[in-house]
Amino acid sequence: MNWEVIIKWLPRLAQGATLTLELVAIAVVAGLILAIPLGIARSSRHWYVHAVPFGYIFFFRGTPLLVQLFLVYYGLAQFDAVRASSLWPYLRDPFWCTVLTMTLHTAAYIAEILRGALQSIPKGEIEAARALGMSRGKTLWYIMLPRAARIGLPAYSNEVILMLKASALASTVTLLELTGMARTIIARTYLPVEIFFAAGLFYLLISFVLVQGFKLLERWLRVDACQGR
Secondary structure (H helix, E strand, O other), rough: OOOHHHHHHHHHHHHHHHHHHHHHHHHHHHHHHHHHHHHHHOOOOHHHHHHHHHHHHHHHOOOOOOHHHHHHHHHOOOOOOOOHHOOOHOOHHHHHHHHHHHHHHHHHHHHHHHHHHHHHOOOHHHHHHHHHHHHHHHHHHHHHHHHHHHHHHHHHHHHHHHHHHHHHHHHHHOOEEEEHHHHHHHHHHOOHHHHHHHHHHHHHHHHHHHHHHHHHHHHHHHHHHHHHH
């Protein structure tokens, strides 16, 4: 193992790791925001309410992220209306195409997590809120969503880790995130073992920090719930 080469290229790998974190952070936060109405609609008992979210979730969960990325990055450019729109400066940028694809992809999974969490709430808690005179909107906002957040947080943390690893696909559309930067360095040094080993350590470090952060958040939510009672 050539440690001198690894140390030499650590700053460039750190630069790629920073871009990876940006991609993942924007995607999982925006995906969560998009997933909330999708998950609520998906948990509806009325078919005309959950039909559209079901189709959206079925498509993005049923097709590979790489295919979706290629459809957005290469496919949208085929339409004249897209190239003439005000969004074209963003849609021709690989960074924003990747963010958009990752957001749409993870939103489908988070919506299913939220749906399962909402349906796992004991009916007695909802009935108690309604018996106290709370409207459906207030019951959803003050009772169901906070309860669903506690139930679905472990699954959401897993989805964040999965998106971290999936972000490596961004290198296929010329982005120099962690994997893309590692491949660029390998093309110069011809030392794939050392560089990919260093990149793997970055992924492990980021995953470790995320896991510990979610553990602290889960512990805080449990303590908060106990104090609320």
